[in-house]
Amino acid sequence: MSEPGPGAHAPAVPAKRQAGPFVEVAVGATGVRGPRTFHYAVPARLEPRLLPGQLVLVEFGKRLLHGVVMDRTGDSPVETPKPILDIIWDTPFLDRRSLEFARWLAGRFGASLASCIEGLLPTNIARHINIYYVPRDPAATEETTPIEPNAGERRALALLRARGPMAVAEIAAALGKTVATRGLPRLAEAGRLRRWAELQFPTGGTASASLLLSIEETDRVIAELARAPKQRELLRVLAASARPVPVADLLREANAGHSSLTALRKARHVRVENIYRLPPPPPATPASPALRDEAGGADWTAVESFLDRDGHGVSVLLGDPARRAPAYIQSIEKTLAAGLQALVLAPTEREAADLHERISAALSGQVAFTGHARTPGNRVGLWRAARAGEIDVLVGPRSAVYAPLSRLGLVIVDREEDRAYKEPRGGRIQVRDAAVELARRHLCPIILGTATPAVETFYNVETERYRLILMQSDHLLRKTRMKVGRGWGTPGPAGTVDLVDMRTAPVMGHGGMLSEPFFTTMKETLAAGGQAVLFVNRRGAASMTICRECGYVFTCPDCDNNLVQHRSLDSLVCHSCNHRRPAPRRCPDCDAGRLRLWGHGTESVTDALRALLSGQRIDRVDSNLSVEHVEAVADSFRRGAINVLVGTSLLFRIEAAIQARFLGIVQADIGLAFPDFTAPERVFQLLTRLRGAVLGGDLDGKMVIQTLMPDHHVNQAAQIGSYLKFFRSEIEIRQAHGFPPFSRMARFILTNRDPDKARTEALRLAEQFNGVLAAEPDNGVEILGPAPCFRARERGAHRWHLLAHGPEAAIAPLLQVPHRGWTVDVDPIDLV
């Protein structure tokens, strides 16, 4: 598409600068945020070949960089754009839809356009681009700018004349970096050298052989190879297969050696190349685990009616995980039957692997899992397969949203509320929201599966932007009256959740970590032969080590954290940067030998239980233990060899093994005391998910929550198991403060080793924002801060932040403002 320039409509005005053709290019310039592009002129020799999505070589400042062509235009915002130097790869890497998706990501999250495009490519492209130089034929050279080469440049010319084309890296190795980075571009500019860029894809996958001969030719060659039986056999095997044959299989089948194959390659009868092969689909179980029972049938009716609507739509599928999966599978089946592709996202790779296993067992068709392609070569292979349309269903964690699927007919985001969908670094994309946008651009439906919707997701249900599908088969859900528009007046399953007010309850155990009601209920369950799972949100033994004499507190030298005592490591550990020091015996300040351990973690809770409960088999899981150890503990608990299990959120890694009759929350809600508006949601999700995983639909199971804030709406809602109660209270608070989903929030974080610089730079940005906002008063933006972050120091760097929230249109321009040192985080998932 070439749009007419403004000149086309106004021929009376003589165009001073050359009108088009120009291209808009995404260049990987550091410090450029947002969807900003740069314009380049298209030289006549490249004009017929140049297409959007191509990889091109451009000069940017004094640097040579690769860029991706976003669009062709007849207009340019600058007088004389530099020319495109070369097309690195003719086949466009990305189609228009992907390019525009990248532009949207960059604008929405204040990420750099180049990094968003990089994400959509199969591998780190920059690493595989080489720039080559070769001397130009002096006769054919029109000297644009005659130069007198200096000594280094003369050596470069001599070297290239002697050796032919060389990559910059090779020249730099031979003649030094200065000649390579300064001399070579000068010589190219003067027309003495020709320069081009090549992309060498990482090789990977499986070495596979294919025939270069037609069937008739093959027959002839086989006849000619009378004295080479092994070669004949190789050709026969290859001729029998429609697709390239992995070399290992080929040699085995033909009972031949490498030398025979090499001979065929030399004769140009056979080609060997690395090809990524999708793992063979497992044998499909004929009966899909469909929603067969009565309630399941009702679920499918609701899902199907959503899928049958034309075009794009978002639905929230609310039900427990075990019931969501069959609904996913049936939805995918329907999508495949329509000849379209499905994308399935899960918050973690482990969950994605589980879903992949279930889906590929139930469906025939190519169901791929991104976790199967780990090496760069295999990632390229999977990317190519996706682009070629060879994949029917792609399952993966958040990175799978970037896969180049072109016939997308359905997107599924499982456990949409999970914070793992937010990228922790880089563009900090919220992948759940990106997936919704992707589906919109493909005009296809998207299902957000969850048992506890994110607040912004459920707000979209209430405002009727998203459709809610309540799973009728989920009995717990029905019991807890999860009904939109109805009240929650009746408590859920009676008596199953108790709150214990830790400010007044009688306590026991070292440091008073367990209350009497908690302990009594747990002991009753154990006496009746049940098992118990205890949740503690900190690993280690004590969150603070304090000197009883002088009050000295052990803190991390690089962060502001108190060090946590880990008895099993006999150390104090910083949970931010993992700094460790041997556990102290005496105070380093006053040399007193009386140190007090304050607070508790998995270790101290386990120790206390062992002292209080004789004869019970108690163990713990947390991230201090190896994966194998955790698996072994999970197995013991499943077999009943352990009957009390203490753990952190690592319990979710062994989710399948932690069903029990008692769930005790020793400590979970300390986050509620922090000034972080996302904390209540996090705590509620944690409590609800734990209850689902441990007690499941067991309405007689007991849950006891110890808390210092029994009146907090999170605890009140958790007690009656009502999501709606939680949501209503939470949304009220968000509205009162004008927080998301009532505004778009952006967080700007600055880190600097120098405390004064951190402060002044933060103040400077706030000033700059005020300047930007002053231009447009009453735009509804509120700036909070600047202030030191809650974690004011981390890894030796001082951290300051600034929050801006307001209408999306007013926030967007702010995202491009900050420069060096600032991190931009749109829709932050915490304010730590």
Next chain:
DNA sequence: AGCACGCCGACT
């Protein structure tokens, strides 16, 4: 990454 530009202190 590498260069221009502007601010500020030090020196002529």
Next chain:
DNA sequence: GTCGGCGTGCTC
């Protein structure tokens, strides 16, 4: 008045 060190912003 001028030089230069350094921090900051820009590169189509």
